[in-house]
């Protein structure tokens with residue numbers, strides 16, 4: 001039985017005051033015994049988040065990380081640094097990193113390997129653009145994104161990886177994939193892993209991301225291969241995010 005996981009990706013939003021008010025509401029409104037909840041704030045706020053969430057059962061991480069231990073990489077963060085601030089998870093290969101900052105499948109694979117090596121759980125993001133979906137290449141694109149990581153770290157490592165399927169056309173657009181559309185790709189992802197190892201595939205959590213909100217969370221989370229959500233916009237509204245976590249806990 002895969003435990004549901006709901007993650008908040010705040011992207012480049014927020015402030016110290018907003019961090020405090022959102023987290024106070026999350027701690028009060030999320031049952032950490034019933035659902036795994038993870039917050040990905042902008043890196044500058046991780047120390048504040050660590051302080052506010054320490055001991056609450058809610059977890060946190062960074063939105064990106066560099067694979068190297070240290071060195072001349074201006075603007076980057078190492079896994080040693082994120083671990084020092086209690087991050088249990090890191091987001092890797094988010095579509096905005098891929099599209100806006102040129103990250104490749106090979107970069108994602110290197111970062112996933114480094115995170116595993118540091119004992120931090122990678123949340124690997126995959127997903128197709130609208131153009132790719134319309135061209136009928138969704139499975140080819142997502143398959144390639146997955147294979148790059150599989151080839152680098154091997155199937156066993158997927159026991160310690162969380163996958164987030166985020167169709168790019170559904171991110172920040174208000175246009176959620178239908179539960180059936182999402183389920184189809186989730187099933188494809190699980191089948192791809194199962195080709196390498198059925199037990200690992202059955203254990204690996206695959207989250208859906210892309211305009212998840214309180215109003216659509218339940219029907220998404222009811223799908224057999226959807227194990228939770230990666231939430232952007234709605235994670236900046238306390239009532240929305242806590243309701244999404246509640247929906248995950250109840251499914």
Ligand code: 13P
Pocket residue numbers: 009094166170171172173174209210211212230231232233234
């Ligand atoms: P939205 O929930 O705003 O569509 O963002 C999804 C996302 O990119 C989470 O990583």
